Amino acid sequence: MRPEEARPRLAQLGFRADDVETLAAHFLDAEARGQLGHGLSRIEWLETWDELNTEARPRRVESRPGYERWNGEGALGYLTLEAVIRSQLTDPPDRARLVVCSRTFPTGSLGYWVRRLAAGGLVAVLTATSPRRLAHPDGGEPLVGTNPLAIAIPSSDDAPIVTDVSMGAVTHGDVLAGRARAEELVPFGGSQSHKAFALALGLQLLVDALSPEDGFGAVLLVAPPEADPVPALRALAGGVRLPGDSFR
Amino acid sequence: MRPEEARPRLAQLGFRADDVETLAAHFLDAEARGQLGHGLSRIEWLETWDELNTEARPRRVESRPGYERWNGEGALGYLTLEAVIRSQLTDPPDRARLVVCSRTFPTGSLGYWVRRLAAGGLVAVLTATSPRRLAHPDGGEPLVGTNPLAIAIPSSDDAPIVTDVSMGAVTHGDVLAGRARAEELVPFGGSQSHKAFALALGLQLLVDALSPEDGFGAVLLVAPPEADPVPALRALAGGVRLPGDSFR
Numbered sequence: 001m002r003p004e005e006a007r008p009r010l011a012q013l014g015f016r017a018d019d020v021e022t023l024a025a026h027f028l029d030a031e032a033r034g035q036l037g038h039g040l041s042r043i044e045w046l047e048t049w050d051e052l053n054t055e056a057r058p059r060r061v062e063s064r065p066g067y068e069r070w071n072g073e074g075a076l077g078y079l080t081l082e083a084v085i086r087s088q089l090t091d092p093p094d095r096a097r098l099v100v101c102s103r104t105f106p107t108g109s110l111g112y113w114v115r116r117l118a119a120g121g122l123v124a125v126l127t128a129t130s131p132r133r134l135a136h137p138d139g140g141e142p143l144v145g146t147n148p149l150a151i152a153i154p155s156s157d158d159a160p161i162v163t164d165v166s167m168g169a170v171t172h173g174d175v176l177a178g179r180a181r182a183e184e185l186v187p188f189g190g191s192q193s194h195k196a197f198a199l200a201l202g203l204q205l206l207v208d209a210l211s212p213e214d215g216f217g218a219v220l221l222v223a224p225p226e227a228d229p230v231p232a233l234r235a236l237a238g239g240v241r242l243p244g245d246s247f248r
Numbered sequence: 249m250r251p252e253e254a255r256p257r258l259a260q261l262g263f264r265a266d267d268v269e270t271l272a273a274h275f276l277d278a279e280a281r282g283q284l285g286h287g288l289s290r291i292e293w294l295e296t297w298d299e300l301n302t303e304a305r306p307r308r309v310e311s312r313p314g315y316e317r318w319n320g321e322g323a324l325g326y327l328t329l330e331a332v333i334r335s336q337l338t339d340p341p342d343r344a345r346l347v348v349c350s351r352t353f354p355t356g357s358l359g360y361w362v363r364r365l366a367a368g369g370l371v372a373v374l375t376a377t378s379p380r381r382l383a384h385p386d387g388g389e390p391l392v393g394t395n396p397l398a399i400a401i402p403s404s405d406d407a408p409i410v411t412d413v414s415m416g417a418v419t420h421g422d423v424l425a426g427r428a429r430a431e432e433l434v435p436f437g438g439s440q441s442h443k444a445f446a447l448a449l450g451l452q453l454l455v456d457a458l459s460p461e462d463g464f465g466a467v468l469l470v471a472p473p474e475a476d477p478v479p480a481l482r483a484l485a486g487g488v489r490l491p492g493d494s495f496r
Contacts, residue, residue, distance in 0.1 A: 066314010067343035095315035096346035096458075098471065123457045125450075136488045143485055149397075151450030153457050163450035165443045190438035195413045198491045199447075201481075202373075202399030202411035208477035209371045209401050210344075221469065223346065229456035233449075237391055240384045243446045 001040040003028055009043050014054040022082045030109045037173015038109040045176070046076075058083045058104075066096060071213065072103035077128070080104045081113050081218065088222050089120040096223040098210075105130065105216035110150035111164030113220075115244070118152035118160035123225050126150045127203045128218035133172055133185050134200055137193045144200040145216075146172065146185075147207075152244070155230030162244030167200035169193075249288040251276055257291050262302040270330045278357045285421015286357040293424070294324075306331045306352075314344060319461065320351035325376070328352045329361050329466065336470045337368040344471040346458075352376065353464035358398035359412030361468075363492070366400035366408035371473050374398045375451045376466035381420055381433050382448055385441045392448040393464075394420065394433075395455075400492070403478030410492030415448035417441075 001009070006024040015023065023043075030038035046052060056074035060083075068087075072080040080101055088099070107113075107128040117124035130145035146168035153161050169188040170180035187196035211217040234242065249257070254272040263271065271291075278286035294300060304322035308331075316335075320328040328349055336347070355361075355376040365372035378393035394416035401409045417436040418428035435444035459465040482490065 062343075064314075064343060065312070066341075066345065093314075095310075095312060096348075097314065098344035098346070098469065100344075100474075123454065125454060136485065136490075138488055140486060140488050141484065143481065143488075149447065149450070151454055153450070153453040161449065161453055163446040165446050165450075169440060188437055188440045188443055190440070192417060192436045192438070195436055195444075198411040198413050199397065201409065201491060202397070202401075202413075205401040205409055205477050205481065206371065206373060206399055209473040209475055210471055212474040221346065223458055225457040226348075226460040227457055229453050233391065233453065236389065237384065238388060240386055240388050240391075242384075243449060 001043060003031065003040070006040055006043060009047070013046060013052060016054070019054070019079055023076070023078055026078055026108050026112055029112050033109075035109050036179075037171040037177060041173065041177055042106075042108070060087065066093065067098050067100075069100045069102065070104070072101065072105070074103070077101075077104040077107040077216070077218070081107055084220060085113050085116050088117060088122065088220075092120075092122055092224060093222060094224075096221065099220040099222065100210045101218040101220065102211040102213035103215045104128065104218045107218050109164065110148050111152070111162050111244070114150045114152035114164075115160065115162045117222055118154040118162065121154050121224065123154065123223045124150075124152045125221040126218060127207060129204050129207045129216045130172070131216075134168060134187050134197060137187060137197055144197070144204045147200040147203040149199070149203060153230055154225055155234075156228045157231050157234070159230070159234070160244060161230050161233070161242055164243070167196045167203075249291060251279065251288070254288055254291060257295070261294060261300060264302070267302070267327055271324070271326055274326055274356050274360055277360050281357075283357050284427075285419040285425060289421065289425055290354075290356070308335065314341065315346050315348075317348045317350065318352070320349065320353070322351070325349075325352040325355040325464070325466070329355055332468060333361050333364050336365060336370065336468075340368075340370055340472060341470060342472075344469065347468040347470065348458045349466040349468065350459040350461035351463045352466045353378065355466050357412065358396050359400070359410050359492070362398045362400035362412075363408065363410045365470055366402040366410065369402050369472065371402065371471045372398075372400045373469040374466060375455060377452050377455045377464045378420070379464075382416060382435050382445060385435060385445055392445070392452045395448040395451040397447070397451060401478055402473055403482075404476045405479050405482070407478070407482070408492060409478050409481070409490055412491070415444045415451075
């Protein structure tokens with residue numbers, strides 16, 4: 001699919017105009033960063049869905065100091081995260097806020113969402129669950145998703161650091177696209193893959209324990225920074241490319 | 249050092265009786281779990297410190313709904329985390345609380361602290377910074393600590409799942425004890441060690457950005473569970489040993 005096809009094909013699926021923009025922006029950003037498994041191939045994937053509810057709207061079901069809970073209500077997870085991100089930027093927490101997102105799937109490139117929060121001056125940590133694809137290194141059935149952890153830290157030099165680590169050695173998108181074999185989708189780490197498995201397991205249970213609703217979800221922590229550690233770290237790193245740096 | 253020497257030698261260092269109990273309980277738990285780098289060897293390590301402030305008391309410097317900040321005030325990080333854990337168990341959050349711990353070092357086995365929160369019915373996520381020991385996989389000076397991430401999930405079956413993952417392929421304690429060579433202290437993951445490096449970097453900057461004080465620190469998220477996902481996961485896992493399960 002060519003980039004200029006993204007918007008018409010999303011519109012054809014029935015999404016309203018602002019949702020088309022939200023989805024296209026996410027997929028095109030993923031393409032530009034080389035994250036092809038989160039890119040335009042996902043539009044083709046959405047075109048295969050039997051039921052695609054383009055009318056559903058995510059809803060904030062609880063809000064109190066330091067805590068919010070959202071429910072996707074059947075909308076695509078991308079659209080729930082978009083609503084959550086916009087809401088945090090409009091009304092940032094005084095000190096910190098945990099945002100639990102129930103029924104939120106798929107969530108796409110988590111780095112994309114936290115990068116926008118960092119661009120708006122907020123520290124952000126985001127994880128999300130997805131179908132069980134990783135087995136325990138000792139064997140058995142798949143128990144956990146690739147459950148990425150993304151962290152974004154704003155910086156006074158206007159170059160936030162964004163880390164976004166999936167616990168899989170390859171992505172499910174790579175498998176779908178034929179760039180990796182299904183049996184390569186194991187916890188990363190080789191002889192220490194028990195570590196990545198443990199991270200995926202802990203993050204999955206965290207999301208599952210904090211959401212009162214069944215189904216996939218996401219957990220976001222957002223906070224204004226109390227310090228500005230990125231410039232000094234970048235100076236110490238010298239010319240080494242750090243996560244989130246432009247690679248072009 | 250034999251286990252029965254722990255308390256007298258800590259008392260000899262000048263710690264008051266309840267701090268001796270706190271420290272001995274942590275070190276002996278680490279020994280029992282085979283985490284020797286966090287165990288009794290640390291008493292010998294404390295005995296080498298030029299200045300050991302046994303009078304300092306950690307202090308909660310800010311408290312509001314969903315947020316607390318603590319300052320170690322020169323006390324050992326173990327004692328700050330003990331005070332924080334006790335405080336969370338006594339006064340748990342309604343929905344969620346972020347606890348930023350400034351000047352909190354050393355923090356020991358993070359799994360120990362979150363396991364106690366889970367035993368008290370709380371979901372807990374904890375990370376902490378430590379001296380820079382991991383270089384970027386492309387080379388250069390050490391930029392980040394081994395910065396572990398520990399997650400504990402309570403369970404109705406009274407067997408919480410506790411994950412505790414250091415981003416180093418070996419621990420600094422292993423190097424100190426001669427069980428690993430210094431050059432083995434790299435991000436774990438072999439050919440994908442950029443992932444563990446990114447996790448350590450993100451977690452380090454998270455702690456540094458949330459603490460207004462210089463120095464090592466810790467960040468804890470604590471929340472009551474809204475669901476009970478562990479029994480079903482354990483059933484799905486069958487006989488596979490999960491993180492936090494007893495290994496004896």
